Amino acid sequence: MNCKIFAEIGSNWEGSVTVGKKIIQxxxxxxxxxxxxxxxxxxxxYSKDHPNWKEIKKSELTFKKALxxxxxxxxxxxxxxxxxxxxxxxxxxxxxxxxxxxxxxxxCLLKDPYSKETLELISKTKKTVFISMGMGGxxxxxxxxxxxxxxxxxxxxxxxxxxxxxxxxKKAIKLDGFSDHTIGITSSIVFATLKNLKNSKNIMIEKxxxxxxxxxxxxxxxxxxxxxxxxISHIKLIEKSKLN
Numbered sequence: 001m002n003c004k005i006f007a008e009i010g011s012n013w014e015g016s017v018t019v020g021k022k023i024i025q026x027x028x029x030x031x032x033x034x035x036x037x038x039x040x041x042x043x044x045x046y047s048k049d050h051p052n053w054k055e056i057k058k059s060e061l062t063f064k065k066a067l068x069x070x071x072x073x074x075x076x077x078x079x080x081x082x083x084x085x086x087x088x089x090x091x092x093x094x095x096x097x098x099x100x101x102x103x104x105x106x107x108c109l110l111k112d113p114y115s116k117e118t119l120e121l122i123s124k125t126k127k128t129v130f131i132s133m134g135m136g137g138x139x140x141x142x143x144x145x146x147x148x149x150x151x152x153x154x155x156x157x158x159x160x161x162x163x164x165x166x167x168x169x170k171k172a173i174k175l176d177g178f179s180d181h182t183i184g185i186t187s188s189i190v191f192a193t194l195k196n197l198k199n200s201k202n203i204m205i206e207k208x209x210x211x212x213x214x215x216x217x218x219x220x221x222x223x224x225x226x227x228x229x230x231x232i233s234h235i236k237l238i239e240k241s242k243l244n
Contacts, residue, residue: 003192003235004033006081006102006130006206007228011216013037013069015058020069023211023225028078030229031236035078036102036206037061037069039093040085044113045106052217059216063092070096081130083107086114090121100128102206105158105179108137119145130204132179134158152176152204155191161221162187169194177204181221185231192235207231 007027013020024035042057050056066082073080083102084090093101101122107115108131119142122129129149131142134156143151154177157166162181169190172178178191188205195203208222223231 001031001033001232001236002201002203002239003195004202004204005031005228005232005235006034006036006204007032007209008036008206008222010038010208010218010222011055011059012208012210012214012218012222013059014055014214014216015060015065017065017068019211020065021072023209024069024073024078025076026211026225027209027228028073028076030225031232032209032228033079033204034081034100035073036081036083037066038083038085038104039066039089040083044086055215055217066092067096070098084118084122085112087117087121090118090125094125098127100130101125103129103131103142105132105135105137105156108133108142109135110137110141116145123147123149125149128152130154130177130206132156132158132206134179134181152202154179154204154206157181173198173200176200176202177206179206181208183221185223185227185234188231189234189238192238196238196241205235 027035039061042060070080081100083104110116123146126148130152132154135158153175155172155175156179161183173194180188208218210219210222
């Protein structure tokens with residue numbers, strides 16, 4: 001596929017390696033290009049008074065769990081991508097040989113502890129970075145940090161869920177990818193269609209994915225693996241069609 005689908009697991013693995021492996025396998029079966037996890041420390045980003053603190057802490061991705069999930073992804077042949085939120089996470093991800101990095105919207109604000117140090121360390125890898133800036137931040141500064149990396153910026157509005165009517169399609173199709181937080185798969189299909197009309201190459205779509213019984217904080221704005229499979233089938237049809 002010309003369009004790479006990043007299956008964002010987020011907190012939907014619920015801190016369980018068994019659940020994580022199940023989602024990875026089902027995303028592979030559905031045809032996703034990559035599964036994406038997030039490596040952060042709960043105490044860096046959240047207060048213990050947060051209403052979802054127990055779930056947040058439980059879904060913290062440790063080095064041990066990440067290694068097991070990465071090995072499984074490698075075994076079945078799906079790319080393992082991660083957003084890193086602190087410098088030691090980058091060192092670890094390099095040690096397990098991740099191929100690409102996703103840069104989260106909140107990290108681009110450079111307001112979280114260690115954000116700038118983390119981005120500068122990722123830049124030194126010279127690997128491809130997929131960047132969402134839905135919360136704002138300085139694109140000029142982000143471009144400067146990643147001046148030696150291959151960069152792909154994603155259209156993103158950090159509403160959970162995002163209303164379809166808020167999408168500015170003229171802006172969206174100027175970017176390389178779409179970090180889609182709408183309910184369902186319609187917005188992703190529209191993006192893929194518009195990019196196909198422009199003969200765009202190597203685009204990406206990021207979508208939060210869950211199992212049918214997922215209960216994590218991200219579950220309400222995620223699509224099921226069955227919906228992911230339908231999305232990929234639609235995009236394959238779009239790519240085979242002569243729309244222009």
